[in-house]
Amino acid sequence: MSLLTYQEARPWAKAIKAALLTGRMPPWHADPHYGHFLNDLSLRPGEKETLIAWVDDGAKEGNAAQAPKPRSFPSGWRISKPDVIFEMPEEFSVPAGGVLDYQYLPVATHFTEDKWVEMAEVRPGNRTVVHHAIVVVQAPGARDDEYLAGYAPGMTPQTWKPGQARLIKAGSTLVFQMHYATTGKPAKDRTRIGLVFSKKPVTEQIVAMQATAPWLTIPPGVSNYRVESVALMRQNVELVGMRAHMHLRGKSFQFRAVYPNGETEVLLDIPKYDFAWQPYYYLETPKALPRGTRIECTAYFDNSANNPNNPDPLSTITWGPQSWDEMMIGWLDVAIPVQDRSLRGELLR
Numbered sequence: 001m002s003l004l005t006y007q008e009a010r011p012w013a014k015a016i017k018a019a020l021l022t023g024r025m026p027p028w029h030a031d032p033h034y035g036h037f038l039n040d041l042s043l044r045p046g047e048k049e050t051l052i053a054w055v056d057d058g059a060k061e062g063n064a065a066q067a068p069k070p071r072s073f074p075s076g077w078r079i080s081k082p083d084v085i086f087e088m089p090e091e092f093s094v095p096a097g098g099v100l101d102y103q104y105l106p107v108a109t110h111f112t113e114d115k116w117v118e119m120a121e122v123r124p125g126n127r128t129v130v131h132h133a134i135v136v137v138q139a140p141g142a143r144d145d146e147y148l149a150g151y152a153p154g155m156t157p158q159t160w161k162p163g164q165a166r167l168i169k170a171g172s173t174l175v176f177q178m179h180y181a182t183t184g185k186p187a188k189d190r191t192r193i194g195l196v197f198s199k200k201p202v203t204e205q206i207v208a209m210q211a212t213a214p215w216l217t218i219p220p221g222v223s224n225y226r227v228e229s230v231a232l233m234r235q236n237v238e239l240v241g242m243r244a245h246m247h248l249r250g251k252s253f254q255f256r257a258v259y260p261n262g263e264t265e266v267l268l269d270i271p272k273y274d275f276a277w278q279p280y281y282y283l284e285t286p287k288a289l290p291r292g293t294r295i296e297c298t299a300y301f302d303n304s305a306n307n308p309n310n311p312d313p314l315s316t317i318t319w320g321p322q323s324w325d326e327m328m329i330g331w332l333d334v335a336i337p338v339q340d341r342s343l344r345g346e347l348l349r
Contacts, residue, residue, distance in 0.1 A: 013059035082194030116165035119196035120149035121157035147208035154277035211330035297330035
């Protein structure tokens with residue numbers, strides 16, 4: 001529903017109060033005791049109480065003449081006007097039913113020189129069937145693909161601070177990894193990605209890392225199963241963002257830094273993981289991670305019948321791509337000085 005005007009919002013007053021009391025809205029799942037984030041959606045002190053008091057008082061309109069100007073929301077790109085847009089080679093037909101394998105769709109960039117990307121936004125052509133989309137870079141001669149940007153529920157466009165950017169080398173190919181979900185009706189999709197290039201010198205390259213546990217095996221009926229993963233910093237870096245990814249049995253997720261001197265710091269704690277809302281958490285102040293720092297991730301899964309989202313509490317669950325399988329990924333965005341670009345391979349080795 002729309003909440004852009006008083007007339008549109010008023011019928012939902014009781015639902016607004018209920019969502020506030022239960023914490024379902026606004027959708028922000030980070031424990032406020034750990035870290036400060038640029039994209040924090042949580043209410044400031046007193047705002048929740050003000051809204052509830054407004055509902056309890058009859059949800060009156062107030063003086064319309066004193067209302068602020070209506071906010072405008074973009075109908076197109078949420079980033080600045082893209083310098084270039086790439087889309088899937090053709091529309092993909094999603095059937096009414098069944099299970100679809102991941103689709104991997106390459107798109108040549110035809111870049112004749114290296115490009116630094118300071119903003120990237122993946123826009124599904126049909127959000128009703130796009131479960132998620134990830135775009136990676138295949139650079140000429142590279143052994144591994146590099147994450148560029150993605151779309152999932154709760155994710156916003158990826159933007160970085162001035163002087164920070166991702167690198168797309170000349171001659172690279174973009175690969176769209178598409179996960180489609182059927183809805184009972186045939187549909188078509190043609191997802192695209194918009195890129196904004198850096199106009200000023202880039203001093204830090206943004207590199208994506210992962211802490212994963214592909215060996216996970218979750219027994220049936222277990223309500224609090226622990227899984228851990230680790231990423232090792234082989235060079236001095238700055239951590240700029242984190243994102244947790246699990247599937248329907250995901251319960252909680254925590255990122256910790258274990259520094260070379262033995263000190264430990266909780267960087268992000270998500271006590272109630274929500275599969276339907278998976279944002280990046282961008283740090284207000286980047287965190288220096290000296291060489292030898294370990295990022296340790298701990299996740300808990302609920303594979304019991306008490307989990308209303310659990311599709312099969314009687315089965316042992318292993319790693320897999322579909323929602324009824326499981327994953328455990330701690331995504332990390334780190335910044336390395338451009339003069340140290342040659343160290344990138346060592347960092348991710």
